[in-house]
Amino acid sequence: MGFRKNIRRVTPYVPGEQPQEKVIKLNTNENPYPPSxxxxxxxxxxxxxxxxxxxxxxxxxxxxxxxxxxxxxxxxxxxxxxxxxxxxxxxxxxxxxxxxxxxxxxxxxxxxxxxxxxxxxxxxxxxxxxxxxxxxxxxxxxxxxxxxxxxxxxxxxxxxxxxxxxxxxxxxxxxxxxxxxxxxxxxxxxxxxxxxxxxxxxxxxxxxxxxxxxxxxxxxxxxxxxxxxxxxxxxxxxxxxxxxxxxxxxxxxxDEAYFKESTGQIMETREWAKEALEEKGFTCLDSRANFIFAKHERVPAKEIFEKLKEKGIYVRFWNDERIKDYLRITVGMRVEMEKLLAEIEGILA
Amino acid sequence: MGFRKNIRRVTPYVPGEQPQEKVIKLNTNENPYPPSxxxxxxxxxxxxxxxxxxxxxxxxxxxxxxxxxxxxxxxxxxxxxxxxxxxxxxxxxxxxxxxxxxxxxxxxxxxxxxxxxxxxxxxxxxxxxxxxxxxxxxxxxxxxxxxxxxxxxxxxxxxxxxxxxxxxxxxxxxxxxxxxxxxxxxxxxxxxxxxxxxxxxxxxxxxxxxxxxxxxxxxxxxxxxxxxxxxxxxxxxxxxxxxxxxxxxxxxxxDEAYFKESTGQIMETREWAKEALEEKGFTCLDSRANFIFAKHERVPAKEIFEKLKEKGIYVRFWNDERIKDYLRITVGMRVEMEKLLAEIEGILA
Missing domain, CATH: 3.40.640.10 (Type I PLP-dependent aspartate aminotransferase-like (Major domain))
Structure with missing residues (x-):
């Protein structure tokens, strides 16, 4: 039937995965803290x-x-x-x-x-x-x-x-x-x-x-x-x-107080995590967002991405020419970032 | 500045009024009963x-x-x-x-x-x-x-x-x-x-x-x-x-029981209100919806619409050639429809 010819064909946006299991979710830039x-x-x-x-x-x-x-x-x-x-x-x-x-x-x-x-x-x-x-x-x-x-x-x-x-x-x-x-x-x-x-x-x-x-x-x-x-x-x-x-x-x-406190906490964790990543051989761009864009000096981003996923830690990776060396890591709670860093240490070892 | 030339110009849809005061609202086909x-x-x-x-x-x-x-x-x-x-x-x-x-x-x-x-x-x-x-x-x-x-x-x-x-x-x-x-x-x-x-x-x-x-x-x-x-x-x-x-x-x-009961009640009220309107000189189309489309034999729809509004009862009226003789009246609760009919009686008198 000919009705198909008038259908708009598009390449839809692919949102970051929304796993339903219990994982550490650092892949869609969500805030780790509850709302006010x-x-x-x-x-x-x-x-x-x-x-x-x-x-x-x-x-x-x-x-x-x-x-x-x-x-x-x-x-x-x-x-x-x-x-x-x-x-x-x-x-x-x-x-x-x-x-x-x-x-x-x-x-x-x-x-x-x-x-x-x-x-x-x-x-x-x-x-x-x-x-x-x-x-x-x-x-x-x-x-x-x-x-x-x-x-x-x-x-x-x-x-x-x-x-x-x-x-x-x-x-x-x-x-x-x-x-x-x-x-x-x-x-x-x-x-x-x-x-x-x-x-x-x-x-x-x-x-x-x-x-x-x-x-x-x-x-x-x-x-x-x-x-x-x-x-x-x-x-x-x-x-x-x-x-x-x-x-x-x-x-x-x-609730301005909570807003300032929670965003402030995320910025603090970001700077701390950035430094910790750099100590492990990552280059991190200077982020003013609630994520870190980081590339490792030796291990490909795709490999780290996949291995983290196996460990139940989701970050974001794009297989695009200009950014394929990078991982985008959402800034979670300090304890989540510590687990991320521990897993990364294992992957790099 | 020239940025205006690329703005899409449209005639937006005009939704039925959403008055904030306490009125009898029979103008946007809302259900009179609360959800399940x-x-x-x-x-x-x-x-x-x-x-x-x-x-x-x-x-x-x-x-x-x-x-x-x-x-x-x-x-x-x-x-x-x-x-x-x-x-x-x-x-x-x-x-x-x-x-x-x-x-x-x-x-x-x-x-x-x-x-x-x-x-x-x-x-x-x-x-x-x-x-x-x-x-x-x-x-x-x-x-x-x-x-x-x-x-x-x-x-x-x-x-x-x-x-x-x-x-x-x-x-x-x-x-x-x-x-x-x-x-x-x-x-x-x-x-x-x-x-x-x-x-x-x-x-x-x-x-x-x-x-x-x-x-x-x-x-x-x-x-x-x-x-x-x-x-x-x-x-x-x-x-x-x-x-x-x-x-x-x-x-x-x-909650199928409540769904059947509340929609059934609305249909019952619709048929009752339709008959009551017809007794007052209205012609009502055969509705299978939660509203009645009705025209009076003598008094213009616009006049009834405006007078009802003054009394705090909102119904819908369109000043369009083919339907300007009609009012669209959402089926409310029986008691709301009784008030509507009482006010209409006053308007027609």
């Missing part, structure tokens, strides 16, 4: 009878809480089902030109999937030998720009001076800074949204807020961009955020 | 600490429960964030031809929004003077077909014989039957998916399961269609269903 106690408290006060009603399509409560938290107006905040949903909406909303959308060649692998899905012309700009983006590559005619900062899977943070130059130098493009990992030592481009109407900053609850399971992401930008995003969102699905995402997502912003 | 007690029980057993982890991207637990419930295999079920998410994915996945996608002119208004969003050619096939679809209109060359059964906002159910003829007569098209309201007295096309590889049936938890606030919808169809949908889903957002949608969505299927 505010989540449990709020949950206890929610009435499931309310679920019979549609949620507020504008997720006003959550959007207002985010606006207050970041000191912007409600009209400058867009919320979605994780930052993947927000970013997919952004691609669909802002990248409709004929010129290529630009992003680094070594970056979040979903970008390439979205441009394929939505048939958007694109160009991958190679990062340099130190995995740094080359600023001048982004001063070429384009239909939009997206750069993660810190970048994934390298963890490298680019200075706001460079980010601002790129935003300022591309007034004809929407420039998206994907800040999924910003809360682990980077500096957000958020203050620049007041100055540049073409800048959008995207963040998520999945890493620093320990709420990957809740699916909450958001974009911050000037009113015009946010309105365009909302128009597309309302044309796709009016009610994307369920009752729990709205309520628990609002509650978690009210 | 299984929801509360399951919620009490969930550990918020688990939210730090990404949910299962395949929502295996929910998909398996749905497969068991409907007597199909896991590979024949796709789950999404409400049936709007499922349907939007379907439009993106299956409607990529050059010929027009066909759907009735009087129907769920989101279809027109999706074809515009994804730039899909389409043709609205006029329903007849009794709001019935004209079967032969669907035997013309097309790039896909979507028909809601029962239809919205009329509530009219089309026989499975006609549905099967349309599916069988269009082997070169994916035919989607949108069964959002099927549990209120209709007969599902589900058994036909074994016979027709081009048929997809879409249903939702938002009406008959009293879980509009949870955002769960699903598609049932042969493996090949479900795989194509999953590929597109994984290219859009790997993790669409949050932990609560998966867990509570699974639990609610385990």
């Amino acid at each position: 106690k505010k989540v449990q408290e709020t949950l206890a006060g929610l009435n499931p009878a309310k679920l019979r009603l549609y949620p507020d399509p504008a997720a006003t409560k959550l959007v207002t809480a985010l606006a207050d938290y970041y000191g912007v107006s409600q009209e400058e905040v867009f919320a979605g089902v994780g930052s993947d949903d927000v970013l997919a909406m952004c691609f669909l909303t802002f990248f409709n030109g004929e010129k290529p959308v630009l992003f680094p060649d070594v970056t979040y692998s979903f970008y390439k999937v979205w441009v394929e899905l939505f048939k958007i012309p694109f160009s991958c700009q190679p990062v340099d030998e130190n995995f740094k983006i080359v600023k001048t590559d982004y001063f070429t005619p384009n239909g939009g720009i997206i750069i993660p900062n810190p970048n994934a899977p390298t963890g490298i943070f680019e200075s706001l001076t460079v980010i601002e130059e790129i935003v300022a130098g591309n007034p004809d493009s929407v420039v998206i800074i994907d800040e999924a990992y910003i809360d682990f030592g980077g500096e957000s481009a958020l203050p620049l949204i007041k100055k540049y109407p073409n800048l959008l900053v995207v963040q998520t609850y999945s890493k620093s807020r320990s709420l990957a399971g809740l699916r909450v992401g958001y974009a911050l930008g000037n009113k015009e961009l946010i309105k365009a995003l909302n128009d597309v969102k309302y044309s796709y699905n009016s009610y994307t955020m369920n009752e729990y995402a709205i309520e628990l997502g609002t509650a978690v912003l009210k | 007690k299984k929801v509360q029980e399951t919620l009490a057993g969930l550990n918020p600490a688990k939210l730090r982890l990404y949910p299962d991207p395949a929502a295996t637990k929910l998909v398996t429960a749905l497969a068991d419930y409907y007597g199909v295999s896991q590979e024949e079920v796709f789950a999404g964030v409400g049936s709007d998410d499922v349907l939007a994915m379907c439009f993106l996945t299956f409607f990529n031809g050059e010929k027009p996608v066909l759907f009735p002119d009087v129907t769920y208004s989101f279809y027109k929004v999706w074809v515009e969003l994804f730039k899909i050619p389409f043709s609205c096939q006029p329903v007849d003077e009794n709001f019935k679809i004209v079967k032969t209109d669907y035997f013309t060359p097309n790039g896909g077909i979507i028909i809601p059964n029962p239809n919205a906002p009329t509530g009219i159910f089309e026989s499975l014989t006609v549905i099967e003829e349309i599916v069988a007569g269009n082997p070169d098209s994916v035919v989607i039957i949108d069964e959002a309201y099927i549990d209120f007295g209709g007969e599902s096309a589900l058994p036909l998916i074994k016979k027709y590889p081009n048929l997809l049936v879409v249903q939702t938890y938002s009406k008959s399961r009293s879980l509009a606030g949870l955002r769960v919808g699903y598609a049932l169809g042969n493996k090949e269609l479900i795989k194509a949908l999953n590929d597109v889903k994984y290219s859009y957002n790997s993790y669409t269903m949050n932990e609560y949608a998966i867990e509570l969505g699974t639990a609610v299927l385990k």
Whole structure:
């Protein structure tokens, strides 16, 4: 039958494995700590009878809480089902030109999937030998720009001076800074949204807020961009955020102390683990994220990856030319990193 | 600045109002009864600490429960964030031809929004003077077909014989039957998916399961269609269903008694309210949904709509040529319908 010819064929994104057994899971950049106690408290006060009603399509409560938290107006905040949903909406909303959308060649692998899905012309700009983006590559005619900062899977943070130059130098493009990992030592481009109407900053609850399971992401930008995003969102699905995402997502912003403490702890563990890895012959990039990108001087990354997996420790490895020497290791709790290091010692021996 | 030229401009779907005050809400086809007690029980057993982890991207637990419930295999079920998410994915996945996608002119208004969003050619096939679809209109060359059964906002159910003829007569098209309201007295096309590889049936938890606030919808169809949908889903957002949608969505299927009782009660109230409305000079279409589509012999629908709103009773009215004489009234609890009828009596007096 001919119905097959009109089916969209895509190469889907492959997420990191989600093993159901008891393993040490350092492969998808989840936070090792539980979410704030505010989540449990709020949950206890929610009435499931309310679920019979549609949620507020504008997720006003959550959007207002985010606006207050970041000191912007409600009209400058867009919320979605994780930052993947927000970013997919952004691609669909802002990248409709004929010129290529630009992003680094070594970056979040979903970008390439979205441009394929939505048939958007694109160009991958190679990062340099130190995995740094080359600023001048982004001063070429384009239909939009997206750069993660810190970048994934390298963890490298680019200075706001460079980010601002790129935003300022591309007034004809929407420039998206994907800040999924910003809360682990980077500096957000958020203050620049007041100055540049073409800048959008995207963040998520999945890493620093320990709420990957809740699916909450958001974009911050000037009113015009946010309105365009909302128009597309309302044309796709009016009610994307369920009752729990709205309520628990609002509650978690009210525990700054725990947020600072847990992200601080992760940064401390990261620096400690990085040093310990380096003592074992690894080179680690300077990460401002909740993971370490590391290559060993002697043993291939693939071998370490596979042997760790046998031992019940999951890290991430890509068999891609430019990064095949590296492992991406999520920063877990200190005790998990100690077990990782012990197993690595055995593998290297 | 020129960045505006690449922004996708759309006319977004306008959902029914979600007033925050205490009103009688008969405007968005929500279920008047709370969800099954299984929801509360399951919620009490969930550990918020688990939210730090990404949910299962395949929502295996929910998909398996749905497969068991409907007597199909896991590979024949796709789950999404409400049936709007499922349907939007379907439009993106299956409607990529050059010929027009066909759907009735009087129907769920989101279809027109999706074809515009994804730039899909389409043709609205006029329903007849009794709001019935004209079967032969669907035997013309097309790039896909979507028909809601029962239809919205009329509530009219089309026989499975006609549905099967349309599916069988269009082997070169994916035919989607949108069964959002099927549990209120209709007969599902589900058994036909074994016979027709081009048929997809879409249903939702938002009406008959009293879980509009949870955002769960699903598609049932042969493996090949479900795989194509999953590929597109994984290219859009790997993790669409949050932990609560998966867990509570699974639990609610385990309370068939309550499901039968509450949907039965709504059908009973519907038939009673329909008769009461007819006694007051309304003509009501024969509804197999949880709403009544009614027109008064004398007083314009718009006037009744506005006056009811002043009294704190929300129903739905569209200022569209073909349906501007009608009100769509969600079937609430008996006591709500009594209040509605009392206010209508005052308005008509």
